[in-house]
């Protein structure tokens with residue numbers, strides 16, 4: 001596929017971001033492109049809003065998997081792109097438009113240059129939430145076409161184009177979403193003594209939770225407690241009866257995740273007494289850490305540095321989460337960072353990754369997959 005075609009695909013996809021398990025237009029767009037390939041060796045199956053694409057090998061000994069996530073985020077885009085999102089309030093602000101275009105570029109390369117092994121592409125919904133990796137991998141179709149190895153990448157705004165970064169072992173954190181609903185007693189703004197104000201309780205809860213990382217987690221471990229959204233109350237002169245906090249917990253170890261949750265529960269119990277309110281905690285979706293297969297990721301790093309002109313860096317662990325962690329917990333594989341050199345980071349309304357990185361990724365993965373197909 002020519003560079004211009006891939007850029008068009010990226011820009012088309014950028015305009016139609018959709019939330020997890022609502023990627024209907026995205027799925028249709030991808031299917032239209034994939035069906036244009038017209039190879040008798042291509043098998044396509046849809047799964048919810050995702051797609052499995054199997055390219056049969058010439059003499060398969062194994063199946064090599066490649067996963068691309070396809071959902072967008074609830075962010076109002078603020079780039080100056082002429083191809084801005086057409087879905088107001090939604091944006092591909094985590095690079096999944098890049099991830100999909102790259103997967104199509106790799107698929108197109110192998111349609112023209114078939115290899116011995118089967119290739120399975122997983123266009124996976126709902127990475128940002130509630131998590132599509134686990135149900136997709138446990139689906140009947142994945143059972144039938146189960147990959148023996150699996151790879152994926154994520155764009156890295158802070159790295160220059162032409163740089164690949166990864167590490168053997170732990171790459172991304174364990175994550176858990178966090179939703180806390182508070183219910184007190186509303187009333188007139190002028191009579192606070194007759195109410196139990198949930199705006200004040202919510203504010204205090206956020207402050208108290210900030211001490212968990214500094215005072216309850218081993219300083220040599222790492223953890224994050226972020227509250228990304230608070231809602232509560234109705235208008236300015238009514239004391240709020242309800243409030244809701246929405247956030248996420250990140251830890252590098254499972255022990256710290258348990259500890260953070262235990263502390264949140266204790267603080268919330270104290271809040272119920274202190275503010276005379278009721279509280280309910282819901283942990284939403286939890287993602288398994290991304291733990292790269294050590295031998296494969298080491299081999300990949302050596303391969304890139306010895307056989308390409310790209311830069312390979314040993315990365316540190318990141319507190320980002322990825323439901324691809326579930327896939328690599330079941331199948332040997334790895335994830336790596338792809339440098340895209342954007343002045344604004346992931347989940348930012350002005351994220352503007354450099355499109356030259358698309359070709360870099362297609363080149364890197366095409367070469368490495370070819371190499372893997374020749375090796376045992």
Ligand SMILES: CC(=O)N[C@@H](CCC[C@H](N)C(=O)O)C(=O)O
Pocket residue numbers: 094127128129154175176177247248249285287319320321322323346
């Ligand atoms: C790469 C990336 O940014 N992934 C997301 C995954 C979100 C998981 C879940 N919805 C949560 O917030 O815990 C991330 O925010 O790291």
